[in-house]
Amino acid sequence: MAHVIDADTHIAESEHMWRMIEPDIRHRRSVVVSVPNDTLYKERDAFWLIDGNIFPKPAGKGSFPLITPSAQTREIGRDDMLIASREMTDIGARLRDMDRLGIGSQVVYPTLFLVYLTDDADLELALARAYNRYIAQACALSEGRIRWVMIPPLKSVKDTIEEMIWAKENGAVGVFFRGIERDRTMDNPYFFPIYEEAQRLDLPICCHVAAGCPPFTDIFDLERNHTFAAIRLPPIIGFRDLIANRIPEMFPTLRFGYIEAAASWVPFVLHALKRQMGGDPSHFGPSLFRDYRMYIAAEVDEDMPYLRNFIPDEHFLVGSDYGHHGDPANEPELVRMMQARDDIPDSMRELMLADNPARFYGM
Secondary structure, three states: OOOOEEEEEEOOOOHHHHOOOOHHHHHHOOEEEEOOOOOOOOOOOEEEEEOOEEEOEOOOEOOEOOOOOOOOHHHHOOOOOOHHHHOOOOHHHHHHHHHHHOOOEEEEEOOHHHEOOOOOHHHHHHHHHHHHHHHHHHHHHHOOOEEEEEOOOOOOHHHHHHHHHHHHHOOEEEEEEOOEEOOEEOOOHHHHHHHHHHHHHOOOEEEEOOEOOHHHHOOOEHHHHOOHHHHHHHHHHHHHHHHHOOHHHHOOOOOEEEEOOOOOOHHHHHHHHHHHHOOOHHHOOHHHHHHHOEEEEEOOOOOHHHHOOOOOHHHEEEOOOEOOOOOOOOOOOHHHHHHHOOOOOHHHHHHHHHHHHHHHHOO
16 A cells, blocks of 8 residues: 555644734633533533634534534543644654554644634634644644645635745645635635635645534534534535636636545536536536546545546545544544455555545645
């Protein structure tokens, strides 16, 4: 097996990260607050207080789970990995986990930023900068084995572009998007200068499952609806909107990835696009992914022989969701599970675990 790249892992943001907040806004940094664990929040009994709101919100309308802060009783009790590994305060421990799991390299996504945090542009910029600088320093200790996707402060195009340039110079391999950003979908012309700069820097747009639209998230209750709609659907909407508006044709070398949303939705969305857009039906299949440079992160137990009719082997990714726990996408034994699949050719397995993520992330 070639050098395996885990295309989707996570960090649990910690208080160490917020020490990177710039002094003039330090009084507004994220802080941990706790409640007794006999409330409706149960063992999710610690939260980040940000701009007057708590993250996670574990119960009621608009609720969502997060593995950060690690002070939650539910997270303290985990035995699958060290807190220092998932918080990336002990890179050696994380590398030892990677060795045990047969992983050569990881690409790290955020956890806290999977949720829309604030309407305040100054605070958003401060949080994004602290995250980017913290993770850049942490990954620099990994001898190139751990790479990261940067957080863009999207309320300011100018600040986002400046941060992208800094991130690229400091080891970032992608730009984080959430499918819907507050009240803007991914086809919105507001994002075009960001896409243009991402193309220039050779940084892919990484659309990860996330709750980036508070009015949408507010409809759902975690206990009854889980995270399916609020978190899993936005990347699918982003995929549809980019294709329907032919945005990839405007940026002819820019790559787009859809991370942790699985892949089984692809035939349904392509069918809807084919009915809407018309033209040559063969366009809505493998050639679309090649022409538009789109990559899809499948889950290890999906019907890949069927999905190969729609997605070319060269555009599949796969990730373990390392760091998260109890999430449907979590597959710590990624390599073993992929090697156990006898219904896909070895060439496809090699592409998914090595060549494709290297090409997508520019590693």
